[in-house]
Amino acid sequence: MTFEQVIDWKLATLTEGADSHMTAEMAEYVNQHPELQQELEFIEAFYADSAVSNKTPSASMDAGFYQMLSKAQAAVPSQMQQLNDAEQTNNTSWVEALQSWLWSPRPVAQFAALALVFAVGFNANQGPQNGGAPELASLQQQVSSLNTMLALNLMDKSSASERLSGVAYSRESDLSDPLLQQKLTDLIQNDSSTSVRLAVLNRLSQLSDLSPYTEILLALTADNNNALIQFAAVRILLNSADKDIQQKLQTLAADERLNPDIRQLISNRNAQTFA
Amino acid sequence: MKIQTMKCLVAALFVNAFALGNAQAMDKNYSLTLSEPNEPARLEVELHYGELKVIGYDGKTIEISAKVTEPKNEPNNKHKAKIKARMKEAMGRHRTEPRSSEGLKSVKNQSVNLEIEENNNSVEIASMAMNQYVQLTLMVPYNTSVESEVFQGGGIEVSDIRGELELQAYQGGVYAKNVSGPIVAETQMDDVVIELSEFNSSTPTSLTSHLGNIDITIDSSVSANINVQTFQGEIFSGLDTEFVAVDQVNKNDKKRKQKIVLGGTMQAKVNGGGQDLSLSTYMGNLYIRKAN
Numbered sequence: 001m002t003f004e005q006v007i008d009w010k011l012a013t014l015t016e017g018a019d020s021h022m023t024a025e026m027a028e029y030v031n032q033h034p035e036l037q038q039e040l041e042f043i044e045a046f047y048a049d050s051a052v053s054n055k056t057p058s059a060s061m062d063a064g065f066y067q068m069l070s071k072a073q074a075a076v077p078s079q080m081q082q083l084n085d086a087e088q089t090n091n092t093s094w095v096e097a098l099q100s101w102l103w104s105p106r107p108v109a110q111f112a113a114l115a116l117v118f119a120v121g122f123n124a125n126q127g128p129q130n131g132g133a134p135e136l137a138s139l140q141q142q143v144s145s146l147n148t149m150l151a152l153n154l155m156d157k158s159s160a161s162e163r164l165s166g167v168a169y170s171r172e173s174d175l176s177d178p179l180l181q182q183k184l185t186d187l188i189q190n191d192s193s194t195s196v197r198l199a200v201l202n203r204l205s206q207l208s209d210l211s212p213y214t215e216i217l218l219a220l221t222a223d224n225n226n227a228l229i230q231f232a233a234v235r236i237l238l239n240s241a242d243k244d245i246q247q248k249l250q251t252l253a254a255d256e257r258l259n260p261d262i263r264q265l266i267s268n269r270n271a272q273t274f275a
Numbered sequence: 276m277k278i279q280t281m282k283c284l285v286a287a288l289f290v291n292a293f294a295l296g297n298a299q300a301m302d303k304n305y306s307l308t309l310s311e312p313n314e315p316a317r318l319e320v321e322l323h324y325g326e327l328k329v330i331g332y333d334g335k336t337i338e339i340s341a342k343v344t345e346p347k348n349e350p351n352n353k354h355k356a357k358i359k360a361r362m363k364e365a366m367g368r369h370r371t372e373p374r375s376s377e378g379l380k381s382v383k384n385q386s387v388n389l390e391i392e393e394n395n396n397s398v399e400i401a402s403m404a405m406n407q408y409v410q411l412t413l414m415v416p417y418n419t420s421v422e423s424e425v426f427q428g429g430g431i432e433v434s435d436i437r438g439e440l441e442l443q444a445y446q447g448g449v450y451a452k453n454v455s456g457p458i459v460a461e462t463q464m465d466d467v468v469i470e471l472s473e474f475n476s477s478t479p480t481s482l483t484s485h486l487g488n489i490d491i492t493i494d495s496s497v498s499a500n501i502n503v504q505t506f507q508g509e510i511f512s513g514l515d516t517e518f519v520a521v522d523q524v525n526k527n528d529k530k531r532k533q534k535i536v537l538g539g540t541m542q543a544k545v546n547g548g549g550q551d552l553s554l555s556t557y558m559g560n561l562y563i564r565k566a567n
Contacts, residue, residue, distance in 0.1 A: 159422075160441050160459035164479040168551065193443075195459050195481035198555055202540070227557045228485060231506050261507075 001029045003036055010040050148173040148180050155183050160193040167199040171206075181212050188216060194228055201232040210240055218245075222252055224259050234262055238269045302342035303387045309335065311396045315418045315438060321401040325409035326429025326447060331417040331436040337398060338414035341387045343407045430465055439475075448487060456480045457550075462487050466559070470566070474499055476550035488559035491552075494566045498549035501563065503541050508560040515565075516543040 006026055013020045022030070030037050147169050154166030167187070173180055188200045201220075204213055220233035237245050252258055253266040309316055312335040320327055332338075387409070392399040402409045408428055415421070420438035425431055430447025433440060433454060440458040442449045448465030451458065455473040457480045466487040474480070474497040482489050488508070493499070503510055503518060512518060518541045543563075554561050 159439060159478075161439055161457040161478040161480070164459065164481055164551070168479060193441075193459055193481075194461050194483045194485075195553065195555070198483065199479075199481065199553070226485070228483065228506070228555060231557065 001025060003033070003039075006030060006036060007039065010044070014044070145174075148177050152179060152183055155187060160191075160196055163187070163191065163193070163196045164199050167196065167203055170203055175203075175207060185213070185216055188220065188229075194226060197226075197229055198232055201229070201236060205232075205236045205239070210236065210242070210245070214242075214245060218248055218252065221249070221262065222255075222258065224257070227259060227261070230259055230262055231265075234265060238266070301387065302340060303389070304341075305339040305391065307337040307339060307391060307393060307398065309337065309396050309398075310393065312336070314396055315420065316396045316398055316416060317420045317438075318413070318415060318422070319397070319399045320411070320413070320421070320423040321399075321403075322409060322411060322423070322425045322428075323403050324405055324407065324427045325402065325411060325425065326431070327423055327425055328410075328412045328432045329421055329423070329436065330412070330414050330434050331419070331453075332414045334414065334416055337416075337419075339389075339391065339400065340412040341389050341402070342410040342412075343387050344410055430462070439478075458482065466490060471497070473497075474550070474552070479551040479553065481551070481553040482555070484556045484559050486558045487556065488562065489554045489556050490562040490564070491554065492564040492566050493545075493552075496546065498546040499552045500548045500550070501543045501545055502551060502553040503543075503561050503563070504554075505556045505559065505561050507558045508556055510541070510561045510563075512543070512563045513565045514543060514545060514563055516545045518543045 006029065009022075009026065030040065151166045151169035151173050154162050154169060157163055157166070167184075170180060170184065175181065175184075184200050184203070188197050188204075191197050191200075204210070204217070207213075210217070214237075217233045217237050220229055221237060223230065234249070237249055240246070249266050253263045316337065318329070318337070320329075388402060388404045388407070389409070389411075390399075390401045390403075400411070400413070402411065405427075410429075415436070417435060418437045420440070421433060421436060422441040423431055424443045425447060426445050428446060430444040431442045431449050433442065433449075433451040435453045436451075437455050440451065440454060440456060440460070442451070442458070442460040443462075444465065445463045446465065447462070449460045449462050449467045449469075451460070451468070452470040453472045454469070456471065456475045457478045458469060459481050460467050460469070461483045463485045464487060465484075466489065467482045467484050468490045469482060470492045471494065474493060476498070482491065501514075501518075502521075510518065521540050521542045554563070
């Protein structure tokens, strides 16, 4: 029985749902090695931190991160102490010291934990067909949440270019987030830069469900003050299969005060639909 | 942190008693020392009536030259001139008739009214006068970031600047050369013409014109995703990379709903792609050129 075998078993129980019952031999071995017990607890805590609730991913992720950070900080002095001890022992060679440090249980466990994070992150990028496990979904949720935080922060900047960056980050975010919806709504209605408003509209054009934005898009279509915004908004609405939206567009097109080009566009699409 | 606030009002300069009617100009120069001369500055300019020129130079101060003169930039085609005349007419409708000036002599406004404020390398320059055309020329350190708005009159010209640019002109155009961006520029009636010496890929660049053309020249080594859209104009490209329509296939998280939009926008991934460089115009054409 070795440390590595026990750690491998622990990782397998956490990632692959392997038998979580420790054999008697393994339990005895762990009892004899309290440092190994600590490492198993560390991996378990690390794993538990990753599987946070979907309801409040941002706060939990923060808490998890700081918990992890404090553990890592706590681990550093003990590793330094081990290295110092190795240096002070004159009758051991540098190769032995290195081996001692390399194969001490804490770095192995930390390396294993990092490898686990890397593997899960790599799998998360392989698309949903390879995922499915709740922990993977949770990790994806955390990444999305991090992107949302970053997007919201950038969208509040005074520089238009940074706000554009914020909109770009929102591509990787979950647009059902109410704060993000509110911010995007605010930007398409009030941002001083047409570039930023167009970028938001471009982002919304990728949505499969337009319902939170339908009324705003209709209002932008009816507003003759900015033809670029008008066109971008009406194009999103015209691409929608929602009959209610198409009906509302027909009502708008009947208003003679509407930009004639927009009216024409709606009429053309209507003619194509019924042709 | 060293914080220095300087505010001055440059006004009522009776340098020479000449009239604007004689097409002569009066000017005022000012050298502004930055609080942190070795750090990059951020410049914000708001000009209600006039034109702005910003030139980068190898210095540590901001050299300001303001000149009150007659407007010289007129719309460069008949269509734009017509729109401008209509706007003027619409604004004129709300003015009352002038009263009799018999026996009075005309007193021309001979002051350059300009407000300059500096706070910890953040510089704000504003001319709010609606009745005097101000030609403002600023020489700034190369790495200055510039944010400017010109509401009426002419446009904005920028050259030799390495900082971030945010330029908005309502009647005139935006012309920038030997700049690296990122740039966010917007015009209502006139053109946006940009010659990029480099392409800053830290944040997106986006150029928008409502009625004008957009003309951009980029170096052949630039890597970028160039997105283009014009609603009534045409697109002309001198790039080796082809523009292709971007198809979008989106599915919601539960895989129960999907949306497919074929050819929503056109994009060219130049040199493998990179940061976004977006060009959008409603009525104008788009010109994408490769630097020689």
